[in-house]
Amino acid sequence: KNQVEQSPQSLIILEGKNCTLQCNYTVSPFSNLRWYKQDTGRGPVSLTIMTFSENTKSNGRYTATLDADTKQSSLHITASQLSDSASYICVVSASSSASKIIFGSGTRLSIRP
Amino acid sequence: KAGVTQTPRYLIKTRGQQVTLSCSPISGHRSVSWYQQTPGQGLQFLFEYFSETQRNKGNFPGRFSGRQFSNSRSEMNVSTLELGDSALYLCASRYAGDGDTQYFGPGTRLTVL
Numbered sequence: 057k058n059q060v061e062q063s064p065q066s067l068i069i070l071e072g073k074n075c076t077l078q079c080n081y082t083v084s085p086f087s088n089l090r091w092y093k094q095d096t097g098r099g100p101v102s103l104t105i106m107t108f109s110e111n112t113k114s115n116g117r118y119t120a121t122l123d124a125d126t127k128q129s130s131l132h133i134t135a136s137q138l139s140d141s142a143s144y145i146c147v148v149s150a151s152s153s154a155s156k157i158i159f160g161s162g163t164r165l166s167i168r169p
Numbered sequence: 170k171a172g173v174t175q176t177p178r179y180l181i182k183t184r185g186q187q188v189t190l191s192c193s194p195i196s197g198h199r200s201v202s203w204y205q206q207t208p209g210q211g212l213q214f215l216f217e218y219f220s221e222t223q224r225n226k227g228n229f230p231g232r233f234s235g236r237q238f239s240n241s242r243s244e245m246n247v248s249t250l251e252l253g254d255s256a257l258y259l260c261a262s263r264y265a266g267d268g269d270t271q272y273f274g275p276g277t278r279l280t281v282l
Contacts, residue, residue, distance in 0.1 A: 100260070
């Protein structure tokens, strides 16, 4: 069964600290993996996209890694800011159809001043 | 370039009623997908339209339907509303294929009383 599991479910850190969010998947065949940021009451916004051959991708203070062998991905946030408070969703695509896009349940990140 | 827009942003209905939600994709995007997001289930795929044709469908009852117009705008209809239909309904557009990033709208918050 195609699944995407994220951990932790929620996380609270102090402003300026780093953090790492985890994503494990069992989606097959694998096409690509995306990380989205979703602010409260808003639609998700794409942060990074990685295909099978890519093992790291950066977008400013966000760095995503992918280990296709162990089917694990992580999103590392450096020098967190209050505006990083949001839900981070890992999304794995199994094929070219939208119905094969499997969403993780997300990690709720709160940054405290 | 304008982003994905959804109307209305908020909606309150009672059980048994029907509702129509609207989505205008980014100009030039031909694919529109709809998702339901609830706290317990996360994001779930409803259906995808491409060039006025339903390309994929998720595992939702027939009360959920949609259509796409020649200008790529899309509507989603839910008939005979149930309490469990209360959710954030997100629309996402992309140019065409799986390699294209999906851009989400702000969503329509539907509350069924």
